[in-house]
Amino acid sequence: MKPLLIAWTLYARWTARYPAVRSIVPFIPVVALWAIVAESDMFPRVFFPGPLEVVRSFGSLMYKGILPDYLEDSLVRLAVGTAAGMALGIPLGVLVGLHARARAMLWPILLFFQAIGDIAWLPILLIWFGFSLTTMTVVIVYTVLFPVVLNTALGVRRVPLDLHRAARSLGASSARVVWEVVLPGALPNIMTGLRNGLGYGWRALIAAEIIVGTSGIGFLMFDARRAGSVVEILLGMIVLGLLWYVVDSWVLAPIERATGQRWGLVTQ
C-alpha cells in the first residue's frame, strides 16, 4: 500500500503544480492498451492501426496543409453558427422567461421544433439550399438555438424576485433590470445552454459535413472511408475529441470559473 500512497501523493503534488498533467495522464493507459492490441496483430493492421501510424498520418496531413485547412473550415462554421444561435437564442430565452404570455405562445412551438432534431432537417435543406455552406450553417444554428433558448428561459425564471424588486426600488428601468439583473442572473444557465448547444452543434456539423461533403473534419473522415484509410478516420475521431476538450477547458470552464462560481451561484 505504502508505495502506492507515495506515488499518489507525488502525482497530486505534480498536478497541483502543472494542471496540464492531470488531463494527459488518464489517457496513458488508454493509448497503451490501444498500442498493445494493435501490436499483437490480433486484427489486420490496415483495419486496426496503432497510435504511431495515426501520429505519422497526422504529421503528413499537417505537412500537406489539409488538416489545418479542414480544421479551420469546421471551426469557422461552428463559431459562426454558434454566434448566430446565441444572438437569436438569448433574447428569445429572455422574452420567454420574463413574459408569461410570450411563454404560453412560444413554449409549445419551441418544444415541437426542438424534437425535430438537427439532421432531420438535412433532406429538406439540401433541396432548398443545395450542398452549400448555408445548409450547414442552418443546421448548426438550429441545433445551438434550442438548448440556449430553453436554458436561458430557465435561468431567467430562477432569478429571485427580490433581486428584481431591489433593482426597481433603486431606480432601475425595466431595460436596466434585464441588463443588470436578469442576464447576469441567468448566466450560469446560459452557459449550460451554450455548453449543450456547442456539443450538439459540433456533432451536427460533423454529420452535415459528411453529407454535404466539401471540406471539414467530417468530410475528411468520410473521404478517408472512400479511400479505405482507417488511419485517417481514427485521426479524425481523435481530433474531434481533443477539440472538444480544448474548447471546454480553455474557453467554457474559465468563463464559468470567473462568473457563476466566483459569484457563488453555482457550486464548483
Add this chain to the structure above:
Amino acid sequence: MKSLTLRDLSKTYFDPYAGAHVTAVHDVSLTVQQGEFVSIVGPSGCGKTTLLNMIAGFIPVSGGEILLDGRAVSGPGPERGVVFQSFALFPWKTVLENVAFGPKMRGLAKTECERIAREYLALAGLAQAADRYPNELSGGMQQRVGVVRALANNPEVLLMDEPFASVDAQTRMTLQEELTRIWQERRPTVVFITHDVGEAVFLANRVVVLSKGRVLKELDVPLPRPRAWDLLIEDGAFKALSGQVLQLVRSA
C-alpha cells in the same frame, strides 16, 4: 426625506385554495413624519409584509392610497429604498458596485457613484470589503451592505422588511445598535417591519402593533438615545414598554 402617509390602505387577495377573497390589510391609516423611525410589529400573518410591499410598490393596492410628501405613489421607485430579509444583494456585483447601483441608475458620473458608495461603506465600517463579492461575506456583513445600498440612494423613506431576521442573535444585536447609530447620524425616515418585540421597541420612536390586517395600537417610545443593549436590557422603562407591546402582539 419627507413624510409618508397611508390612507385607508387595503389589500384583498383571491385565495384559490379557499375559493374566497381574503383581506390581508384592512383600512390601515398611518402617518410617518420626516426623520421618524416607526416599527411595525405583529405576529406572522398579520399583514405587515403585505403592507410594506404595497408601500414599496411591489404589489398593487386594493384600496386607499400612499402619499409621499402629499403626492400619491404607485409602483416601485428610488424615493422608497428597501432593505430585504433576503439581503437581495446582486451576487455578480462587488460590494462597491452594489452600493453604487442606485446612484448609477440615477445617471451620476462613475467617479461620483464610487465616491458616494465609498462614503456609505465607511459609514457602516465596510471600507475593507469594497472589492469583495457578496457570497464572500458573512450574513451580518451582507446585510450591512444591504442597508447602506438603500441609504446611498438617498431615499425619502427607508423601508426595512425584517432585515435582521436571518442573522444570528449576537450579530443581530450589533446590527440593531449600528442601525440606531446610523439613524442618529443621518436621520432617515424609516418604516421597520419585524415580529421581534424587543427589536421594535429598541429601534423605534414609535411602535405600531398590527393585528389581522388592522392597526391595533400605536405606542410612543420615549427612551433616550443613543441606545445600547447593555443599558436597555436592564432598563425599567424599556422592559415595561416591551412587556406592553408583547401582550398586545400575543393578544392579537
